[in-house]
């Protein structure tokens with residue numbers, strides 16, 4: 052009997068144990084099935100009975116309890132409470148979905164949890180205090196939600212926490228003192244919230260922290276001394292708060308710091324000399340404070356210093372000669388202070404110096420002849436100082452300059468003709484409000500990329516040289532208050548200027564002044580008009596791009612920082628994923644049934660190969676990307692010329708998601724996006740029929756081409772309908788061209804590149820130049836002057852597309868003659884004695900009388916659309932109506 056009882060005990064024991072196991076297992080399976088139903092995860096529809104193999108799930112190795120659930124980037128929504136039934140969960144990633152509602156407090160019962168990422172959702176309500184029970188938690192990310200309330204004091208008990216991120220929410224209250232108890236913390240970000248109060252002094256006990264980012268809150272009080280006791284700190288960002296008091300001397304203790312950004316606060320006092328002990332400092336930004344005293348020479352010990360921005364403070368004294376040791380310095384920005392003395396020659400020797408901004412100080416030296424012996428300077432901003440002497444001839448050595456600001460100084464002498472050697476000069480040449488005299492050198496006319504020229508308020512004399520007509524990109528000019536005489540050269544940018552640009556010159560005559568010159572030659576100007584206007588626009592676009600290229604240094608610096616933050620984040624997350632693969636920052640596929648088929652890394656890699664390139668446009672390059680699943684995507688890689696895109700990632704993501712919901716048969720919707728490094732990729736379906744441009748200009752050249760007027764008219768109507776829909780939503784397209792219209796397998800046209808219009812929204816106040824947009828040949832003439840993208844401008848570009856459809860001609864073609872584009876060629880046909888029929892593609896117009904009649908009717912619409920007066924062009928909606936009527940007659 053004892054044997055039997057032992058056996059029965061064993062048996063009962065075994066049974067109950069296995070029952071336990073089985074019940075847990077069954078529980079997890081049931082829970083997962085319920086989760087699958089709740090979130091509509093079709094891949095989990097019991098494809099395999101072993102749920103441990105379902106996508107996004109990992110189980111423990113010795114039993115089948117679920118340990119890891121990764122549902123990030125799936126556009127999911129639903130009630131996440133049920134996930135708390137997976138009691139053995141260690142890793143839970145729900146980031147980048149559409150979850151909303153409060154974060155269930157019952158998640159606090161997941162006591163095994165080590166990694167919890169709920170970032171980039173729409174969770175609202177408070178951070179549950181129950182999280183304090185997650186004693187094993189190492190990483191908690193709640194960023195980019197709508198959370199409000201305070202950061203619970205109780206979180207201070209999470210002794211194992213290494214990574215705590217909660218940026219971009221609506222959290223208020225102060226940073227709890229208990230954060231100082233998180234002694235294992237490596238990353239703490241809470242930027243872009245509404246946090247107030249002081250930064251707890253005890254944070255110094257966080258001896259492992261590498262990244263502390265609290266920018267854009269309402270924090271006040273002084274920077275605690277102890278912060279710099281964090282001996283591992285690399286990045287400290289407190290920008291845009293209400294911090295006051297002095298920068299603590301203890302800053303020098305923290306030798307590992309590489310980024311310090313404390314701009315836009317109310318800090319006072321000087322910069323401690325101890326700054327020189329931070330040998331690895333690369334980025335120091337303290338602009339817009341009330342700092343004072345001298346700029347300490349100790350900065351020169353920070354040999355890695357790349358950017359120093361001390362603008363808009365109360366600094367006095369001179370720039371230390373020792374700054375010449377800063378050979379890595381790319382930007383020195385000290386504008387709006389009270390600095391004086393010579394322009395720091397030693398710094399100008401730095402081979403990496405890209406931007407020197409000394410504007411609005413009291414610099415009272417001269418411009419040295421050796422100013423550009425280091426030739427990489429792109430921005431030389433010396434305006435509003437007391438600089439004396441002449442402009443040296445050697446200024447012509449500054450060949451890389453994009454912007455030269457010398458206005459409001461005491462400069463004397465002539466304008467050296469060598470200024471014309473600065474062929475890259477494009478943003479501005481400002482010599483205004485000095486004591487310059489003599490004539491304007493003809494060589495200025497060689498600055499064909501320059502957009503803004505200001506020589507006002509000097510004593511310049513002689514005539515305005517007609518050689519200045521070579522300045523093809525010119526938009527703004529100011530010659531006022533000088534001693535110029537003679538006729539104003541007939542050059543559109545001059546005549547389009549306000550007359551105030553020429554006032555104050557006794558001897559000047561001609562347009563735009565009301566003083567007539569008598570024998571002023573008008574006809575020459577008119578002949579010139581069209582010829583230059585396109586070139587101007589092209590040049591403006593070119594210079595616009597260059598402007599953006601030039602901010603790239605700043606962007607790079609931003610990205611350096613982001614990358615460091617990311618590296619720090621990654622360190623806390625997954626130690627096993629080190630590879631040379633592109634680091635995907637974010638990505639999403641909006642179409643549910645395509646999600647499994649798209650691999651972000653493969654997408655990113657496809658854009659690194661030139662052989663995948665399909666087309667190159669004004670704002671983007673399109674690549675073909677073949678997925679392992681066999682699916683082929685068309686991937687649009689944005690030219691990252693607008694740093695606002697990079698700096699407002701979450702906003703951009705929302706914008707793209709919104710566009711993915713724009714439902715119209717004639718608009719190409721993004722099906723997803725991928726962000727990696729500094730690159731924005733937009734994913735679209737790939738259509739084998741290619742673009743309208745290819746259809747018109749490649750396909751129809753083929754031997755076996757079958758004339759297809761009805762198909763072409765249907766395409767024209769489709770494009771017009773797509774644009775009508777956009778205009779109805781007040782979206783103005785930035786780049787309408789046949790190359791941006793894709794044809795699906797039924798030749799239904801889809802207008803593409805709509806995203807650009809939202810992402811580079813000019814109304815957001817990005818540089819006005821970026822507003823001038825489009826492809827050569829499609830740009831309405833008024834854009835060159837108004838610098839504004841408009842609905843009538845869109846109608847013009849559409850008219851060019853319609854002309855292309857009717858004539859099978861390219862929008863610009865040398866065959867039209869010099870300076871003549873398709874629009875002008877069509878509009879001037881009568882003066883050449885050509886009939887409208889001779890304009891149309893004869894392969895179509897001669898097929899039947901009814902085709903020819905319809906084509907002539909469409910030509911009338913195209914002529915209306917391309918009227919040079921914007922107000923005379925029809926609305927897109929009217930265009931659709933007119934085109935529809937054509938077939939009904």
Ligand SMILES: *[C@@H]1O[C@H](CO)[C@@H](O)[C@H](O)[C@H]1NC(C)=O
Nearest residue numbers: 071072075111112114116139
């Ligand atoms: C399965 O194993 C994990 C550890 O690997 C443990 O935490 C869990 O309790 C186990 N489940 C059962 C039912 O034994």
Ligand SMILES: *[C@@H]1O[C@H](CO)[C@@H](O)[C@H](O)[C@H]1NC(C)=O
Nearest residue numbers: 093094095096098099106647
């Ligand atoms: C189902 O399993 C098969 C083979 O294991 C796999 O090829 C297929 O993609 C799976 N389907 C889903 C929806 O996961």
Ligand SMILES: *[C@@H]1O[C@H](CO)[C@@H](O)[C@H](O)[C@H]1NC(C)=O
Nearest residue numbers: 072110111112113114115118
């Ligand atoms: C389950 O595996 C873990 C390691 O994954 C181990 O620590 C634990 O002891 C195992 N439990 C049993 C019951 O085998």
Ligand SMILES: *[C@@H]1O[C@H](CO)[C@@H](O)[C@H](O)[C@H]1NC(C)=O
Nearest residue numbers: 130131132133134152153155
């Ligand atoms: C979510 O589900 C839980 C039960 O699983 C329920 O108590 C809760 O009310 C639900 N929340 C919402 C917002 O429906």
Ligand SMILES: *[C@@H]1O[C@H](CO)[C@@H](O)[C@H](O)[C@H]1NC(C)=O
Nearest residue numbers: 135156157158159160161184
């Ligand atoms: C969560 O844990 C607490 C004890 O810590 C317990 O009282 C409560 O019932 C648990 N909630 C759930 C839903 O399991």
Ligand SMILES: *[C@@H]1O[C@H](CO)[C@@H](O)[C@H](O)[C@H]1NC(C)=O
Nearest residue numbers: 204205206207208209229232
């Ligand atoms: C933080 O630590 C202090 C003592 O060092 C202790 O009094 C306090 O309760 C702790 N706070 C939390 C939330 O653990």
Ligand SMILES: *[C@@H]1O[C@H](CO)[C@@H](O)[C@H](O)[C@H]1NC(C)=O
Nearest residue numbers: 329330331332333353354355
């Ligand atoms: C300066 O930067 C280089 C390259 O990033 C690095 O190797 C070096 O350690 C840095 N110097 C200091 C003093 O930190």
Ligand SMILES: *[C@@H]1O[C@H](CO)[C@@H](O)[C@H](O)[C@H]1NC(C)=O
Nearest residue numbers: 391392393413414415416417
């Ligand atoms: C420049 O200004 C400083 C401070 O006002 C003055 O001491 C110095 O003499 C001036 N230098 C020249 C060359 O005028």
Ligand SMILES: *[C@@H]1O[C@H](CO)[C@@H](O)[C@H](O)[C@H]1NC(C)=O
Nearest residue numbers: 424443444445446447448469
């Ligand atoms: C700098 O400019 C001077 C005067 O224009 C010229 O003689 C000299 O060759 C230039 N130096 C370089 C390096 O271009």
